[in-house]
Amino acid sequence: MLLDVHNLDVAYGLARVVSDASIHVERGEMVFLVGRNGAGKTTLLRTIAGFLPAAAGDVAFDGASVSGTAPEVLARGGIRYVFQDKRVFTKLTVRENVQLAAFAQKVPLAAAIERVVAIHPRIARFLDAPAGGLSGGQRQLLLIGRALIGDPKLLLIDEPTEGLAAGTIDEVFEVLSNTKGKVAMLIVEQNLPVVRELGDRVYAMKEGRIAVELTRPEEIRDAARLEAYL
Amino acid sequence: MLASIQRWLARFDLVVIAGLFLALLPVLHVQRTTDFIVFCLYVLSFDLIYGHMGRLSFGHMLYLGAGAYGAALCSVHLSANPIVALAASVILAGAVGLLLGPLVVRTTGACFALINLAFNQVGHFVVLIAAAAYTGGEDGMTAAFSRVGPLNLSQRTHMFAFALAILLAAVWFVRRLTGSPFGILLRSVKEKEERVRFLGYDTTRYKLVAFVLSTSLAGAAGGLSALNYGYVTPSFIDPGRNVEVIFAALIGGAGSVYGALLGGVAYMVISNYLPDYVQRWEMFLGFALLLLVFRFRSGLWGWIAQRAPRPAVEEVAP
Numbered sequence: 001m002l003l004d005v006h007n008l009d010v011a012y013g014l015a016r017v018v019s020d021a022s023i024h025v026e027r028g029e030m031v032f033l034v035g036r037n038g039a040g041k042t043t044l045l046r047t048i049a050g051f052l053p054a055a056a057g058d059v060a061f062d063g064a065s066v067s068g069t070a071p072e073v074l075a076r077g078g079i080r081y082v083f084q085d086k087r088v089f090t091k092l093t094v095r096e097n098v099q100l101a102a103f104a105q106k107v108p109l110a111a112a113i114e115r116v117v118a119i120h121p122r123i124a125r126f127l128d129a130p131a132g133g134l135s136g137g138q139r140q141l142l143l144i145g146r147a148l149i150g151d152p153k154l155l156l157i158d159e160p161t162e163g164l165a166a167g168t169i170d171e172v173f174e175v176l177s178n179t180k181g182k183v184a185m186l187i188v189e190q191n192l193p194v195v196r197e198l199g200d201r202v203y204a205m206k207e208g209r210i211a212v213e214l215t216r217p218e219e220i221r222d223a224a225r226l227e228a229y230l
Numbered sequence: 231m232l233a234s235i236q237r238w239l240a241r242f243d244l245v246v247i248a249g250l251f252l253a254l255l256p257v258l259h260v261q262r263t264t265d266f267i268v269f270c271l272y273v274l275s276f277d278l279i280y281g282h283m284g285r286l287s288f289g290h291m292l293y294l295g296a297g298a299y300g301a302a303l304c305s306v307h308l309s310a311n312p313i314v315a316l317a318a319s320v321i322l323a324g325a326v327g328l329l330l331g332p333l334v335v336r337t338t339g340a341c342f343a344l345i346n347l348a349f350n351q352v353g354h355f356v357v358l359i360a361a362a363a364y365t366g367g368e369d370g371m372t373a374a375f376s377r378v379g380p381l382n383l384s385q386r387t388h389m390f391a392f393a394l395a396i397l398l399a400a401v402w403f404v405r406r407l408t409g410s411p412f413g414i415l416l417r418s419v420k421e422k423e424e425r426v427r428f429l430g431y432d433t434t435r436y437k438l439v440a441f442v443l444s445t446s447l448a449g450a451a452g453g454l455s456a457l458n459y460g461y462v463t464p465s466f467i468d469p470g471r472n473v474e475v476i477f478a479a480l481i482g483g484a485g486s487v488y489g490a491l492l493g494g495v496a497y498m499v500i501s502n503y504l505p506d507y508v509q510r511w512e513m514f515l516g517f518a519l520l521l522l523v524f525r526f527r528s529g530l531w532g533w534i535a536q537r538a539p540r541p542a543v544e545e546v547a548p
Contacts, residue, residue, distance in 0.1 A: 051428075072428070075427070075428055080428070087422065089418045089421050089422070091417065091421055096414045100411070100415065104430040146429075
């Protein structure tokens, strides 16, 4: 088991946002977290990534407890986080955005750019332009490509298709589909067609708790099962 | 044509900078021109943490003062060799930065500005009262430096050339640094530090390195001030003078080596020559700041750079 989250509680002050959450991700598996806004999905993801402290419970990654570990240490250990709001470093060029990840992972810049361009070939035209000029879809693909530099073990992706046009969602879908099996992914997503098509395992969250875990393909493909939680 | 001039300027900018300071010599006194150079070095050091890393300090005079007193104390107690004294000023200011940095760089915004100001006040008190037996207190201390081979810094022209060489070396170093992955990292910290951590960087460590480099460069400026004047007074570490470097960085444009130099020269011209014509010249500075805030938000260099033709890479993404 690559990621094992066990009885996790997360609180903002006195308000408990995640209660007794237990999930796990196997190597190469694509796992989705679904649920309504405010269900605690992003909070759970940010706690796994080391940005929020857990009030109780444990997060184990690659066989070792990583609760309380700083995000930069987790990132170096193979956990990468792709934020929800598609915010790249807008004042840096696209090349510099890639260079930042390449330098952190000690990967040659040319190889890092090749990796990102392989995911989104059209971005090669904008390498020396400020990343702030990219569209939302291009930013998302740049962020996913950047997160894949240095062969991570686990990608945490928060709402990758949120706010994107239909055509761009297809591009993101294709990238996720091509990446499936090569790296484990835990993805917060509300776009159920994407979840049904790609998910190996799905957790639905409700009011901070894991309400249901679906593992069998026929359960995941059953539209009614998940829609009840959105 | 303009593009080729730009390329030439980018390649030979150190020659251009040296030429511009040499051109100032007939207009200003040699010692005053050296003063301009030293102040530009100080602005360059400040801009490393303000313009590139996005941390505004209200206490950078502490490191200029540490450098100035480091050079003067070295000349009295250790060695009158000016190169050794300059090295002492860099080491002392860098050591002060290394001592305070682990605490200071963990803060942001107003806290970063004020914690630096607080340490500057402490440094001023130490120089003025606590260590007055060594620093001369309010009277300051004199510093005499020996010749090193043909280099005689008591001669104004030698001092000018020496300061200019140090400034050019600093410009080269800062430009290399800010163009490297380390510089990209600093700019990304300025934009959103949290996201840099998720890429695997221990940002505190990188900020500390930038902070110590900045304090060391400010120390070099302080050391050159001591060499230029031959004395040091508490005004070299006066917290009330922090506004000077902030004004200069804002006038020139933060986050650019050329902006720092332009701002340094512009501020020195205003503060040195405007009082000859305008009685309350500080009021002019206030108006200049208002003009900058409303009209030239990226400073003079930013304003110039925005109007320069750019290479055709800026295709708008669909």
